[in-house]
Amino acid sequence: MAVAQAKxxxxxxxxxxxxxxxxxxxxxxxxxxxxxxxxxxxxxxRDEYWKYTRPDTLVQxxxxxxxxxxxxxxxxxxxxxxxxxxxxDGVFDxxxxxxxxxxxxxxxxxxEFGGADIHWARDxxxxxETRGQDPVLRPLAALNTAFATDGLLINVxxxxxxxxxLVYHHGDESSDAILHHxxxxxxxxxxxxxxxxxxxxxxxxxxxxxIADGGTLHHVRTQGRDHExxxxxxxxxxxxxxxxxxxxxxxxxxxxxxxxxxxxxxGDDAVAHVAGACVGDGDFHHDDTVFITHDAVxxxxxxxxxxxxxxxxxxxxxxxxLVKDGAQKTDGYQISQSLLLDDDSQFxxxxxxxxxxDDVACSHGSTSGAIDEExxxxxxxxxxxxxxxxxxxxxxFLAEAVEEIENEALAADIVDRLSGWLNRRR
Amino acid sequence: xxxxxxLHVELEEEGKQILKGVDLTVEAGKVHAIMGPNGSGKSxxxxxxxxxxxxxxTDGKATLDGEGLLDMxxxxxxxxxxxLAFQYPVEIPGVGNMTFLRTALNAQRKARxxxxxxxxxxxxxxxxxxxDLKIDADMxxxxxxxxxxxxxxxxxxxxxxxxxxxxxCILDETDSGLDVDAMKLVAQGVNALRDEGRGFLVITxxxxxxxxxxxxxxxxxxxxxIVKTGGPELALEVENNGYADxxxxxx
Numbered sequence: 001m002a003v004a005q006a007k008x009x010x011x012x013x014x015x016x017x018x019x020x021x022x023x024x025x026x027x028x029x030x031x032x033x034x035x036x037x038x039x040x041x042x043x044x045x046r047d048e049y050w051k052y053t054r055p056d057t058l059v060q061x062x063x064x065x066x067x068x069x070x071x072x073x074x075x076x077x078x079x080x081x082x083x084x085x086x087x088x089d090g091v092f093d094x095x096x097x098x099x100x101x102x103x104x105x106x107x108x109x110x111x112e113f114g115g116a117d118i119h120w121a122r123d124x125x126x127x128x129e130t131r132g133q134d135p136v137l138r139p140l141a142a143l144n145t146a147f148a149t150d151g152l153l154i155n156v157x158x159x160x161x162x163x164x165x166l167v168y169h170h171g172d173e174s175s176d177a178i179l180h181h182x183x184x185x186x187x188x189x190x191x192x193x194x195x196x197x198x199x200x201x202x203x204x205x206x207x208x209x210x211i212a213d214g215g216t217l218h219h220v221r222t223q224g225r226d227h228e229x230x231x232x233x234x235x236x237x238x239x240x241x242x243x244x245x246x247x248x249x250x251x252x253x254x255x256x257x258x259x260x261x262x263x264x265x266x267g268d269d270a271v272a273h274v275a276g277a278c279v280g281d282g283d284f285h286h287d288d289t290v291f292i293t294h295d296a297v298x299x300x301x302x303x304x305x306x307x308x309x310x311x312x313x314x315x316x317x318x319x320x321x322l323v324k325d326g327a328q329k330t331d332g333y334q335i336s337q338s339l340l341l342d343d344d345s346q347f348x349x350x351x352x353x354x355x356x357x358d359d360v361a362c363s364h365g366s367t368s369g370a371i372d373e374e375x376x377x378x379x380x381x382x383x384x385x386x387x388x389x390x391x392x393x394x395x396x397f398l399a400e401a402v403e404e405i406e407n408e409a410l411a412a413d414i415v416d417r418l419s420g421w422l423n424r425r426r
Numbered sequence: 427x428x429x430x431x432x433l434h435v436e437l438e439e440e441g442k443q444i445l446k447g448v449d450l451t452v453e454a455g456k457v458h459a460i461m462g463p464n465g466s467g468k469s470x471x472x473x474x475x476x477x478x479x480x481x482x483x484t485d486g487k488a489t490l491d492g493e494g495l496l497d498m499x500x501x502x503x504x505x506x507x508x509x510l511a512f513q514y515p516v517e518i519p520g521v522g523n524m525t526f527l528r529t530a531l532n533a534q535r536k537a538r539x540x541x542x543x544x545x546x547x548x549x550x551x552x553x554x555x556x557x558d559l560k561i562d563a564d565m566x567x568x569x570x571x572x573x574x575x576x577x578x579x580x581x582x583x584x585x586x587x588x589x590x591x592x593x594x595c596i597l598d599e600t601d602s603g604l605d606v607d608a609m610k611l612v613a614q615g616v617n618a619l620r621d622e623g624r625g626f627l628v629i630t631x632x633x634x635x636x637x638x639x640x641x642x643x644x645x646x647x648x649x650x651x652i653v654k655t656g657g658p659e660l661a662l663e664v665e666n667n668g669y670a671d672x673x674x675x676x677x
Contacts, residue, residue, distance in 0.1 A: 384530050
């Protein structure tokens, strides 16, 4: 594996291999983002927020090679009727994709409509990402805003009958994809957004979500089964009054994953649930970095993260709840737990609370543990073989995170994938 | 059915000897009771037979229908027909009681080379057996033993026993933590399972449980050995006079 030098021009080296798209409504946002990348510099090992995850391979000019993992499994989310939008190594595939028209929503491509002079996405593109840079810098997101080659611009104005499913195939072993999606959920509208697949050898993805008063967005994603792929993803969500945002991520394999979720609760009575389950074996590093800001009254936020780690795998959780002055009646909950299946694996957690209001309920917890030997013996004494019993207990450990998914068919699909992963590793 | 010969066991970590030559035979169709003071080795005997970690057998053997138990994994012992009703049933958050029962039942069937039970047949069976033990649908749905009262946990043990239909049942202080009504319910459940082909080993401190589950043979255990064996009247003797007289007598 190539290791990037920690030299001062690492940022310029990276920028040198990228091309800034020109023209259209997004041009100024891109130029602005590029200036911000230059000002802050790409992540370095010594940055506080990169203490537990080495950014080198995410920053180096050329993506490290990653073999595409081919399997004959049924496509994820095949259990539900959905509108499919397919990207191969970050490039839109019109043949494999469904027709993008559906009642209650308009779906357009950034690559096509970024060149127009006016567009609703102009008010959001790069704007939520910029807000999310304070107080923690997220240079890879700014890099994304500047250089994204494509993505979807989704405006939900009704209640589409089917979920929108983004399918990210990875074919080329040196692909380096940058996609940027903007989703605007209008007042009272509701949609389910699914994402699945590894996308590329290296994937930088940014998603900006504006959810208006009374809007609802369900988001479920899985990051594919590729062993060697790397990903840095960002979700920036801004929630209006009585809006709901629920997101769940399943990560199975992947040599390096950094998933950042930044949520701003700006309207009263809004709800944000951010959950994730990951299972890693061996050369696996998974980092969940979450920042939730309560800036309105009576909002609820939940962070539920579960990690199963073995054979030297590493899990990271950096989660913060910031309750601003005046955000009374905040209900904040945060739990991050790891199940370490051997002594070689590690879990690094940094839970943070910062509270400036005096009438709030915030709780947080973080644990690391092994399989409960008592429970294991109990199961075995009833005839369940050790391997099967361990799997049962592992799934039970992950259940609290998976239960955050409201749609039962999707949750069952996730459990199936987790069972499969455990089964293959017995 | 269950044959224990000259069983010597010590605690793996401390090397402390707990069982010092236990000899015991339970015949099919019979109920044997083991009584004895605290620390006599009763629970250790049940754990060693079911295959719990932390004990080392230094001498002797235990067989079930002639098959050596002590070299088997716990799940193999279960599949061979051994069942231990735990003194402290374990709570397993996240695993539904029904899932647990079905997984266990089918794992045992598979190990014995039998067909798995269909979901419909399983449901029918579990509903019927649960009803007898006054276990409602909610208890079946909840995670295994989580939030169960002491009585509910013990009834759940008996339900597992009824579902798995073992050859040899060991009850480890099943009466502990039970009120009179709960004990009667549990005893009824056990009595319903009494059968010519099935043996029981009931471990208890008190004679009370034996009023409801009538034993054929009563053993007194002390200091890692069976020190006296007799009929049901031996349990009454303990109830009236305590262990001191018997221990003095055999010393």
